[in-house]
Amino acid sequence: MSSNYKLNHTDSLGNGDANSLRSNPENAFSDLTSLAQSEKAVEELLIQQTPMQASDDHLIEFSEALRTVAKALRGSAEGKALAQAEAAEWKRRYELERSKNLDLLRQAPLNEEANSMEMDHIAKSPRLHVPENGKSTRYSLERICAHEVLQDCEPNSPIGSNNKLKRKASFKLSWGCKGQANDQHKKDIVSFESGNITTADRSSKQISLTWETSPQNVLIFTKPKSTSVQVLSVEMVRWLREQKGLNVYVEPRVKAELLSESSSFDFVQTWEDDKEISLLHPKIDLVITLGGDGTVLWAASMFKGPVPPIVPFSMGSLGFMTPFHSEQYRECLEAVLKGPLSITLRHRLQCHIIRDKARHDYETEENMLVLNEVTIDRGITSFLTNLECYCDNSFVTCVQGDGLILSTTSGSTAYSLAAGGSMVHPQVPGILFTPICPHSLSFRPLILPDHVTVRVQVPFNSRSSAWVSFDGKGRKQLEAGDALVCSMAPWPVSTACQVESTNDFLRSIHDGLHWNLRKTQSSDGPRET
Numbered sequence: 001m002s003s004n005y006k007l008n009h010t011d012s013l014g015n016g017d018a019n020s021l022r023s024n025p026e027n028a029f030s031d032l033t034s035l036a037q038s039e040k041a042v043e044e045l046l047i048q049q050t051p052m053q054a055s056d057d058h059l060i061e062f063s064e065a066l067r068t069v070a071k072a073l074r075g076s077a078e079g080k081a082l083a084q085a086e087a088a089e090w091k092r093r094y095e096l097e098r099s100k101n102l103d104l105l106r107q108a109p110l111n112e113e114a115n116s117m118e119m120d121h122i123a124k125s126p127r128l129h130v131p132e133n134g135k136s137t138r139y140s141l142e143r144i145c146a147h148e149v150l151q152d153c154e155p156n157s158p159i160g161s162n163n164k165l166k167r168k169a170s171f172k173l174s175w176g177c178k179g180q181a182n183d184q185h186k187k188d189i190v191s192f193e194s195g196n197i198t199t200a201d202r203s204s205k206q207i208s209l210t211w212e213t214s215p216q217n218v219l220i221f222t223k224p225k226s227t228s229v230q231v232l233s234v235e236m237v238r239w240l241r242e243q244k245g246l247n248v249y250v251e252p253r254v255k256a257e258l259l260s261e262s263s264s265f266d267f268v269q270t271w272e273d274d275k276e277i278s279l280l281h282p283k284i285d286l287v288i289t290l291g292g293d294g295t296v297l298w299a300a301s302m303f304k305g306p307v308p309p310i311v312p313f314s315m316g317s318l319g320f321m322t323p324f325h326s327e328q329y330r331e332c333l334e335a336v337l338k339g340p341l342s343i344t345l346r347h348r349l350q351c352h353i354i355r356d357k358a359r360h361d362y363e364t365e366e367n368m369l370v371l372n373e374v375t376i377d378r379g380i381t382s383f384l385t386n387l388e389c390y391c392d393n394s395f396v397t398c399v400q401g402d403g404l405i406l407s408t409t410s411g412s413t414a415y416s417l418a419a420g421g422s423m424v425h426p427q428v429p430g431i432l433f434t435p436i437c438p439h440s441l442s443f444r445p446l447i448l449p450d451h452v453t454v455r456v457q458v459p460f461n462s463r464s465s466a467w468v469s470f471d472g473k474g475r476k477q478l479e480a481g482d483a484l485v486c487s488m489a490p491w492p493v494s495t496a497c498q499v500e501s502t503n504d505f506l507r508s509i510h511d512g513l514h515w516n517l518r519k520t521q522s523s524d525g526p527r528e529t
């Protein structure tokens, strides 16, 4: 049984449904039909004109080019049809709500007494549902905004045409997360009194974790091939067992290292089969990492769902996510095990590849979760990447350059920073959209809100394929027509803070990057008079 803990502030995280991107619109459009016909005509033409001689390379090339064009045209018509269907659906809903609202207003009695009673009633019931402008229907169809009509005039003033001007529309805002039909990830983010919007909650609040029962099972990840890490892990495992009476889990490699040190380490638990890793989360109360940021990334990658709190000890050269000093591990761990502890809730991105050749939804690849970033680049080819990017089905841009980084805010100090992206506090929810060496003068990096779904597609006319990597690992090729879909994952990684998240973040950019280090100008010189 793992221990329980309580967070005094929780964040709201969305969950995207990438598959729904492929869903067809209900309405069939005539241009799709005509395209299908013209595609068929091209096919027929090709059959007639297919060279009988295999040596006729030019004709073969030409016929392949025509097929590619036909495929691309079909893709764009499908996209258009999807957008039109979505627009039509919003228009339909808007008209429906508008006519309902007009009906209610027409029924309003003209005399003052009746009017005030009616208005009192109306104020309590939602009237006009404002559609989620620009939002995809893939999201929860719950409205985010419902207007109510309020009587907001002087109590004794006569009801007349002037009063219409004094009416104030009130509204209600509620928060619906992507693809969430239930209330699990719901949270009120704003309060509203008489039409005034006030933010009620901010996800970048400092979060602290309090143990409700003491942690008992600790999992340690260590950077491989490091003598200093190996020496510390031997010492720490012994201390956790003998002084704290904890159950210790390590990776199979580390168990072998410990046993080679002494057979007394046979109490240490591990796993043999990679499949057992998926069962770790229910058992583990706390994760300790000994290494650099790469070890924290490695530890997070072991958890494909929820992640236990991580206590990262710095044994690398940089350490943006590793605030604890290994020399003081006993004091640090005493404090962490006792609690409460400040944590940085680090968002992760979930990434999903959709293959053009996949004909069925079940032919999808495993979701990948990244703590730093997902990179789509040109790999070893010397060709320019050509990536079409969409945000919630709105076209963003076409990346022509070395590639694109979709980064979390935790990853903002890693590859994205090297590519010119901003550094962002890790608890700011958002997705960084950072190009790598774009071949244009005006391509500035973007920061997108956390609720969006980004789709990056290799167009059919691309000269080369692209390559995706997840936190710098697990490269996969994207062929023409393939797409990467990326959105905020519902499972963040909580890392323990040395002080608190803002202090730790600022310390890491000062110490790690020497951010804005400059000699202070001396006061000895001319002054403003």
Ligand SMILES: NC(=O)c1ccc[n+]([C@@H]2O[C@H](COP(=O)([O-])OP(=O)(O)OC[C@H]3O[C@@H](n4cnc5c(N)ncnc54)[C@H](O)[C@@H]3O)[C@@H](O)[C@H]2O)c1
Binding pocket: 292, 293, 294, 295, 297, 316, 318, 319, 320, 321, 372, 373, 410, 411, 412, 413, 414, 415, 416, 418, 470, 471, 472
């Ligand atoms: N040009 C670049 O800056 C560049 C190129 C490739 C990869 N990377 C980064 O390396 C990461 C993989 O790290 P690794 O340790 O497994 O590989 P690695 O051993 O090659 O180390 C890469 C470096 O990036 C640092 N780093 C990792 N995450 C960081 C973060 N969130 N903030 C600041 N620095 C961070 C590490 O401390 C390390 O010094 C990737 O996720 C990517 O962000 C950076």
Ligand SMILES: Nc1ncnc2c1ncn2[C@@H]1O[C@H](COP(=O)(O)OP(=O)(O)OP(=O)(O)O)[C@@H](O)[C@H]1O
Binding pocket: 221, 222, 223, 224, 251, 291, 292, 293, 294, 295, 296, 297, 298, 315, 316, 317, 318, 319
């Ligand atoms: N338990 C592990 N098993 C396998 N590989 C690991 C493990 N922990 C870390 N790594 C890999 O080892 C590499 C180096 O790790 P890490 O970044 O932690 O150390 P470092 O390079 O010394 O740190 P820094 O870059 O700050 O100097 C990374 O690529 C990481 O993915």
